[in-house]
Amino acid sequence: GAGVSQSPRYKVAKRGQDVALRCDPISGHVSLFWYQQALGQGPEFLTYFQNEAQLDKSGLPSDRFFAERPEGSVSTLKIQRTQQEDSAVYLCASSRTGGTDSPLHFGNGTRLTVT
Amino acid sequence: AQSVAQPEDQVNVAEGNPLTVKCTYSVSGNPYLFWYVQYPNRGLQFLLKYITGDNLVKGSYGFEAEFNKSQTSFHLKKPSALVSDSALYFCAVRDYNFNKFYFGSGTKLNVKP
Numbered sequence: 001g002a003g004v005s006q007s008p009r010y011k012v013a014k015r016g017q018d019v020a021l022r023c024d025p026i027s028g029h030v031s032l033f034w035y036q037q038a039l040g041q042g043p044e045f046l047t048y049f050q051n052e053a054q055l056d057k058s059g060l061p062s063d064r065f066f067a068e069r070p071e072g073s074v075s076t077l078k079i080q081r082t083q084q085e086d087s088a089v090y091l092c093a094s095s096r097t098g099g100t101d102s103p104l105h106f107g108n109g110t111r112l113t114v115t
Numbered sequence: 116a117q118s119v120a121q122p123e124d125q126v127n128v129a130e131g132n133p134l135t136v137k138c139t140y141s142v143s144g145n146p147y148l149f150w151y152v153q154y155p156n157r158g159l160q161f162l163l164k165y166i167t168g169d170n171l172v173k174g175s176y177g178f179e180a181e182f183n184k185s186q187t188s189f190h191l192k193k194p195s196a197l198v199s200d201s202a203l204y205f206c207a208v209r210d211y212n213f214n215k216f217y218f219g220s221g222t223k224l225n226v227k228p
Contacts, residue, residue: 004158006158031214033216035218040220040221041220041221042205042218042219042220042221043159043205043216043218044218045215045216045217048214048215050214055214056214056215059215091158091159093158093159101147101164101166103149103161103164104149104151104159104161104216105161106151106158106159106160107158108156108157108158109157109158
């Protein structure tokens with residue numbers, strides 16, 4: 001398909017485990033975003049890449065969260081030593097350019113449950 | 116700081132009736148406004164955007180939105196609701212630095228047959 005693909009769709013982790021969430025953006029899309037969506041809430045910004053450069057990581061909640069996009073395409077969001085408050089849906093989105101009129105195209109998300 | 120507010124957690128409407136989902140915004144600079152829809156266990160889907168130009172913006176699935184600068188509002192509308200429109204709707208504003216979208220808390224739309 002031509003959409004944004006995220007894997008896994010569901011992840012259950014025991015508290016203290018490390019997890020890695022993958023995002024395959026739409027081919028050719030320059031910008032890539034990670035958002036965190038808690039139950040019943042709107043998405044909250046985590047971080048933003050333009051190609052391989054991470055231009056904004058101000059939304060990452062702690063230094064346990066780390067994101068990379070080494071070749072300007074696939075991105076991975078890593079959470080170390082997971083805590084229960086990390087339980088949420090993690091959404092990846094891409095856009096064709098960094099321009100203001102370029103909408104986001106979202107994947108279906110990864111639902112992380114920390115037990 | 117940029118922000119949006121969706122004052123209604125839920126909107127109920129009968130099929131065939133017009134619907135409105137409200138959104139107000141607060142921005143520094145020009146507002147870049149978007150509406151997204153989310154179905155259960157899915158990501159958000161783009162509906163429409165306002166960047167500049169006509170205050171009435173038309174989008175996907177028969178939806179439209181009216182930009183009102185004096186009231187700082189960007190309400191989503193549809194002349195005739197369908198049961199299949201039932202979903203969660205999010206208003207968003209894009210930061211003038213281009214790299215962040217700020218989303219509202221969402222409005223659940225229930226369209227009853």
